[in-house]
Structures are given as structure tokens and as C-alpha cells.
Amino acid sequence: xxxxxxxxxxxxxxxxxxxxxxxxxxxxxxxxxxxxxxxxxxxxxxxxxxxxxxxxxxxxxxxxxxxxxxxxxxxxxxxxxxxxxxxxxxxxxxxxxxxxxxxxxxxxxxxxxxxxxxxxxxxxxxxxxxxxxxxxxxxxxxxxxxxxxxxxxxxxxxxxxxxxxxxxxxxxxxxxxxxxxxxxxxxxxxxxxxxxxxxxxxxxxxxxxxxxxxxxxxxxxxxxxxxxxxxxxxxxxxxxxxxxxxxxxxxxxxxxx
Ligand code: GLY
Numbered sequence: 001x002x003x004x005x006x007x008x009x010x011x012x013x014x015x016x017x018x019x020x021x022x023x024x025x026x027x028x029x030x031x032x033x034x035x036x037x038x039x040x041x042x043x044x045x046x047x048x049x050x051x052x053x054x055x056x057x058x059x060x061x062x063x064x065x066x067x068x069x070x071x072x073x074x075x076x077x078x079x080x081x082x083x084x085x086x087x088x089x090x091x092x093x094x095x096x097x098x099x100x101x102x103x104x105x106x107x108x109x110x111x112x113x114x115x116x117x118x119x120x121x122x123x124x125x126x127x128x129x130x131x132x133x134x135x136x137x138x139x140x141x142x143x144x145x146x147x148x149x150x151x152x153x154x155x156x157x158x159x160x161x162x163x164x165x166x167x168x169x170x171x172x173x174x175x176x177x178x179x180x181x182x183x184x185x186x187x188x189x190x191x192x193x194x195x196x197x198x199x200x201x202x203x204x205x206x207x208x209x210x211x212x213x214x215x216x217x218x219x220x221x222x223x224x225x226x227x228x229x230x231x232x233x234x235x236x237x238x239x240x241x242x243x244x245x246x247x248x249x250x251x252x253x254x255x256x257x
Contacts, residue, residue, distance in 0.1 A: 001254040001255065001256065001257065002049055002254070002255050002256070002257045003047070003048045003049065003207065003208065003252060003253070003254060003255070004048065004049045004050075004051060004100070004252070004253055004254075004255045005040070005043045005048045005049070005050045005051070005207075005250040005251070005252050006051050006053070006065060006093065006096055006097070006250060006251045006252075006253070007036075007039075007040055007043075007050060007051065007052050007053070007063070007065060007249055007250045008052070008053040008054070008055060008062050008063050008065050008089075008092070008093070009033075009036070009052060009053065009054055009055035009062075009063060010029065010032050010033050010036050010055055010063045011055045011056055011057060011058075011059055011060050011061070011062045011063065012029065012055070012057045013057055013058070013059070013060040014027055014029060014032055014060055014061075014063070014238075014242060015027045015029070015060070016060040017060045017061045017242040017243075017244075018060070018061055018083045018085060018086065018242075018243070019242070019243055020130055020160050020243060021159060021160060021243060022241070022243050025241045026241075027238050027241050027242065028238055031237075031238050032238035032239065035234070035235050035236055035237070035238055035239065036063060036249065038234055038235065039212070039234050039236065039246070039249055039250075040052060042210075042212055042232050042234050043207065043212070043250065045232075046207055046208070046209040046210050046232070047208070047209065048207060048252065049255065050250075051096060053065075053092050053093070053096060054092075056088075056089075056092070058088065059085075059086070059088055059089050060085070061083075061085070061086050061089065061242070061244075062089050062092075063239075063248075063249055064115070064239075064242075064244050064248040064249060065089070065093055065248075065249065065250060065251050066114045066115050066163075066247055066248045066249070066250065066251055067079060067081060067086065067089070067113040067114045067115045067131075067161075067248065068081065068086075068089050068090045068093040068094075068114060068251075069090070069093055069094070069097060069114055069251060070112075070114050070117045070119070070124075070140060070144075071097060071101060071251050071253040072119060072144065072147065072149065072253075073147075073253075073254060074101075074102075074147040075101055075102050075103070075104050075143065075144070075147065076094075076097040076098075076100075076101035076102070076103050076104070076253075077103075077104045077105070077106060077140060077143045077144070078090050078093075078094050078097075078103060078104070078105045078106065079106060079112050079113055079114055079136075080105075080106040080107050080108050080110050080111055080112055080136065080139070081111070081112075081113055081131070082111040082112070082113050082129075082130065082131025082132060082133075082136075083113075083131065093251070097251075097253075100253065100255050100256075101253070104143040106136060106139040106140065106143065107139075109135060110133065110135035110136045110138070110139040111131060111132060111133045111135070111136045112126070112131070112132045112133075112136030112137070112139065112140060113129075113131040113132055113161060114251070115127075115131070115160070115161030115162070115163050115164070115247070115248060116128075116129050116131060116132035116136075116156065116161045116162045116163070117132075117140065117162070117163075118154075118162055118163060118166060118167065118168065118174075119149075120168055120171065120174075120189075121171060122148055122149050122150060123149070123150050123152060124140065124141075124144060124149050124150065124151045124152065125151075125152050125153075125154050125162065125166075125185060125186065126140060126151055126152065126153055126154065126162070127153075127154050127155075127156040127161055127162025127163075127181070128153050128154065128155050128156060129156035129159075129160065129161055129162065130160070131160065131161060132156075132161075132162075134153070137151055137153050138151075152185050153185070154166075154181055154182060154185045154186065155181065155182035156180065156181050156182075157180070157181070157182070158177075158179055158180030158181065159177075159180040159181070160243050162181060163203055163245075163247050163248075164177075164180065164200070164202065164203055164243075164245065165177040165179075165180035165181045165202050165203075166181060166186060166202055167202060167203055167204050167205070167206070167247060168206055169192065169204065169206050169211060169224070169227075169229060170206060172189060172190050173189060173190040173191075173192060173227075174186055174189045174190075174191055174192070175192045175193075175194065175201075175202050175204055175220075175224070176191050176192070176193060176194070176202055177193070177194045177199050177200075177201070177202040178191075178193060179199065180199070192223060192224065192227065193223075194217070194220045194223075195217070195219035195220045195223065197219060198217040198219055198220045200214075200217070200240060200245065201213070201214065201217035201219075201220035201221075202220075203245030203246055203247055203248075204224075204246060204247075205246045205247045205250070205252075206229075207252060209230065210230045210231065210232040211224065211229045211230065211231050211232060212232045212233075212234050212246045213231055213232070213233055213234070213246065214233070214234065214235065214236045214237070214240065214245065214246060215233035215234060215235050216235070216237055216240075221233065234246060236249075
């Protein structure tokens with residue numbers, strides 16, 4: 001199987017993105033586009049087939065494709081996104097995913113963002129956040145149950161999405177910020193904690209051959225290097241201002257070679 005990374009170009013309106021926990025700061029659009037190019041190049045250098053959908057001037061957050069769908073080997077589940085301004089993002093992503101997956105769809109009033117969904121084997125941890133509610137988690141559980149997945153809710157009191165505070169380094173290991181989420185459902189994993197001075201560092205993207213991580217979190221990168229992870233530092237500083245990180249900018253899934 002090949003691995004595809006589905007991405008979407010940065011909207012010219014990125015500076016008007018949704019913000020929940022952060023104050024708005026100026027975003028340099030040219031720098032954001034260059035950082036996105038470098039991110040796509042890093043994924044391509046690891047052998048992923050990087051698809052780049054066009055951006056949309058009417059959808060400021062459109063480059064954060066992760067939130068629009070949950071893709072497992074058997075199905076792509078389209079999200080009922082928690083922010084009204086983002087709901088128009090789903091259609092273009094659905095068109096791309098339909099080439100490789102059956103589509104299922106979660107509809108309102110249930111709310112769910114893909115950034116709240118952490119798939120670990122057949123267990124699917126779903127953040128209960130400002131964007132994803134219990135009905136969203138139940139709807140995802142119903143969509144994935146025929147394929148043997150178990151959905152486990154995780155309280156997310158301190159940040160936008162579950163994956164702002166917990167991402168997988170490998171099948172047994174998570175990188176976490178324990179200050180922002182309830183760790184109890186995740187205690188069966190080997191947990192690596194971010195450096196306390198770098199609360200945003202838990203969002204990394206592990207793919208075969210390397211772990212993409214923001215280069216601006218050196219203390220946490222040291223912890224990961226000490227454990228032997230093959231780090232691919234990338235700069236996502238303009239996207240951090242939009243309350244996003246490395247996982248937000250792609251959906252990675254298997255495709256036929
Ligand atoms: N700016 C990313 C989000 O709020 O979804």
C-alpha cells in the first residue's frame with residue numbers, strides 16, 4: 001500500500017481564522033504558504049504521495065483538512081464540524097476522499113472535528129471539546145462499529161482539540177500535555193510529556209520513516225530524540241497563531257500503489 005497525505009492550500013483569508021484560546025496576532029501569508037510548501041515537501045521526502053487541493057478565499061481555515069474527516073482503512077467519515085464558519089470545507093475534501101474510500105457522514109446536531117479524533121489501532125479516542133460533543137462521539141462510534149473500532153471519549157478542558165494535547169508517536173506511545181486533557185483514558189499507553197515550557201509541543205505527526213514536529217519546541221524535541229525518534233522538524237509558526245499544528249494540515253491514509 002502507498003500512503004497519501006491529503007492537504008489543501010492556505011486560504012488568502014487565513015488571518016480571519018477561527019480562534020478560541022488565543023488572541024489574534026498578525027499572520028504573514030507569504031511565510032505561511034512557504035511553511036506549508038516545506039511541510040508538504042517533508043511528507044513527500046518520506047515517500048508519501050502528497051495531494052494538494054486548492055485553497056478557498058471564503059474558507060479561512062481550509063488548510064486544516066484534518067478537521068473535516070476521519071479516515072480509517074475501511075471508510076472515510078465526514079465531519080459535522082463544530083465551527084459554523086468551517087462547514088463549507090468538507091465538500092472539497094469529500095470529493096478527494098471518495099476516490100479511495102466509501103464515505104459516511106455525520107450530520108448536525110451532532111458536532112465533531114477530526115482534530116478531536118486520535119486513532120490507535122482499533123481504539124478511537126474522541127475529545128469532548130468546544131468542537132466535539134457526546135453526540136458527535138456517538139455518531140462516530142456508530143459509523144465505525146461495523147469495522148470493529150471502539151470509541152473512547154476523552155475530556156478536553158484546556159485546549160481546542162484532543163490532538164492539540166495528545167498525538168501518537170507509535171502504536172504504544174503518545175506525546176501529551178497533561179495540563180490540557182484528562183489523561184485517565186490514555187494511561188495504558190507509554191506517555192511522553194512535553195516540556196512544561198512548551199505546552200503546544202504535543203502536536204506531532206508520526207508517519208513511517210519520521211516524526212514531523214514544530215522546530216520551535218527544542219526541549220520537547222530533545223526528549224523525543226533521546227528516545228530515538230527520527231525527527232523531521234518543520235516550521236509551523238504561522239499556523240500556531242491560528243491555533244493549529246502539524247497534524248491539522250493533512251489527512252494521511254493508505255491507498256493502492
Ligand atoms: N483555527 C483553527 C480552528 O479554530 O479550527
